[in-house]
Amino acid sequence: MILPEADELLAPVMAIDGFRLGCLIDGSTGMVLASLGSQNGPASPTAAAGAADVINVLNLLNGRLATGEHLEDVMVTFSDSFFMVRPVRRDQRPPILLLVIMDRQRTNLAMAHRSIRDFCASFTS
Amino acid sequence: MSQVTRRTRVRRLADSVWPGRAVDGYANLIAARLRKLAAAESTGMLPVSGRGDGAIFFRRGQVVYAESSRTPSPDKRTVGLAALGLVPEDDAREAAVGAPTAGAQLLPLPSLRQLTSMLALTEPTIDAITELLSNESRYAKFRQSDLPPVAQMGPIPVEMALAEVERRRQVLRQLAPIVAADTPVVRDAARESPSFQVSAPQWALLIRVGDGTTPRALAMSLGQSVFGTMIEIYRLLALGLLAVPGHPSVPGHPSVPGHPSALGGRLDRPGGGRRPGTVMSFMRAVADAGGGDERGSDA
Numbered sequence: 498m499i500l501p502e503a504d505e506l507l508a509p510v511m512a513i514d515g516f517r518l519g520c521l522i523d524g525s526t527g528m529v530l531a532s533l534g535s536q537n538g539p540a541s542p543t544a545a546a547g548a549a550d551v552i553n554v555l556n557l558l559n560g561r562l563a564t565g566e567h568l569e570d571v572m573v574t575f576s577d578s579f580f581m582v583r584p585v586r587r588d589q590r591p592p593i594l595l596l597v598i599m600d601r602q603r604t605n606l607a608m609a610h611r612s613i614r615d616f617c618a619s620f621t622s
Numbered sequence: 623m624s625q626v627t628r629r630t631r632v633r634r635l636a637d638s639v640w641p642g643r644a645v646d647g648y649a650n651l652i653a654a655r656l657r658k659l660a661a662a663e664s665t666g667m668l669p670v671s672g673r674g675d676g677a678i679f680f681r682r683g684q685v686v687y688a689e690s691s692r693t694p695s696p697d698k699r700t701v702g703l704a705a706l707g708l709v710p711e712d713d714a715r716e717a718a719v720g721a722p723t724a725g726a727q728l729l730p731l732p733s734l735r736q737l738t739s740m741l742a743l744t745e746p747t748i749d750a751i752t753e754l755l756s757n758e759s760r761y762a763k764f765r766q767s768d769l770p771p772v773a774q775m776g777p778i779p780v781e782m783a784l785a786e787v788e789r790r791r792q793v794l795r796q797l798a799p800i801v802a803a804d805t806p807v808v809r810d811a812a813r814e815s816p817s818f819q820v821s822a823p824q825w826a827l828l829i830r831v832g833d834g835t836t837p838r839a840l841a842m843s844l845g846q847s848v849f850g851t852m853i854e855i856y857r858l859l860a861l862g863l864l865a866v867p868g869h870p871s872v873p874g875h876p877s878v879p880g881h882p883s884a885l886g887g888r889l890d891r892p893g894g895g896r897r898p899g900t901v902m903s904f905m906r907a908v909a910d911a912g913g914g915d916e917r918g919s920d921a
Contacts, residue, residue: 499744499748499778499782499783499786500737500740500741500744500776503737503740506737521737523741523745525823525850525853525854526745526790526847526849526850526853527789527793527904527907528745528748528786528789530737530741542785542789542908543905543908543909545904546789546903546904546905546907546908547904547905549904550901550903550904550905553857553901553902553904554901556821556857557857557860557861557901559819560818560819560820560857560861561818561861562819563817563818563819564819565819585734586734588822589734589738590738590822590823591738591741591745591850593734593737593738593741620734620737
């Protein structure tokens, strides 16, 4: 993470049951700004890069479809974990993405979704 | 007299400092120099010259600022941690003159604005270091105690900065078959789809693209990072809204070995403009940079 001072920003998402890793990512460059996770958790550079790629592809799709919609968040389900990626704020420049990886067995997905949405909304401008 | 040439000795030195990496010209020598400055906890400025001039500033062995004549600099009127409200004014003053102080800790970051402000200071520095660590660059004598021309950002460990630079270089390698920082691009009037949806930054680029404008020139005019601008340009190329003109079509089928699109690099269209044949991948760049195996190290 390139802004180590910003790690503490992620403290609230650690409270999510089953939390494994949280990252703030500059979506325009793929740079990891801050990350917080357990010692044995996923590697943040790879996870963050994958999250930025997913958002990039979906933005390309959105650009092609030209429906006038905007991307709110992305949820990915693996056999053991959930990945959730959400732009911290719509129309934020540069776009900052929040990635949270959670243990599938210990996470209530609906509650986690709500927590992540509230966390993003809690950022004051 | 030694039988080993000076060039060989230099390359061996680079190998010893950056084990496991292929020697990549002078860029690795600069990286080795940065690591030595970090180990010595140096404070001062390392001038770098080559395709463009620039400098990397250190404070107690960590990078606090860098600039290059080939990348935009942060706005000197507005940057500075105190201006951003990130440190108390007294601490900022001490930080600006490089005086060690126990109180110069960053305050907690309560808002998105402050986070993006920190990024606005950091991105130009990483962008400049990426440019300065090119193969054509050379470093000069380190100048102790020379201070940045602006109040610096939060310090970045050298290893972290080098890892990010290496990741960016891998991304740029992916883009290289299609577009480089100095490749002219034009709006593609021959696009087939009736409508597109672009982001505000992409729109800002589209309306500024003239005949033969380069990503670097666009970045300079907008005051944005060259790296970030190149990625947006690449996305506009992928959408077919921009094209790289003047490149003749490559004959042969994509399955022919050596054909660029067979290598995942590009697709040439009958009109001659190059467009991406694959989607640029940050994850592939991380893997190529060797950054994907640091499991849990940054937790």
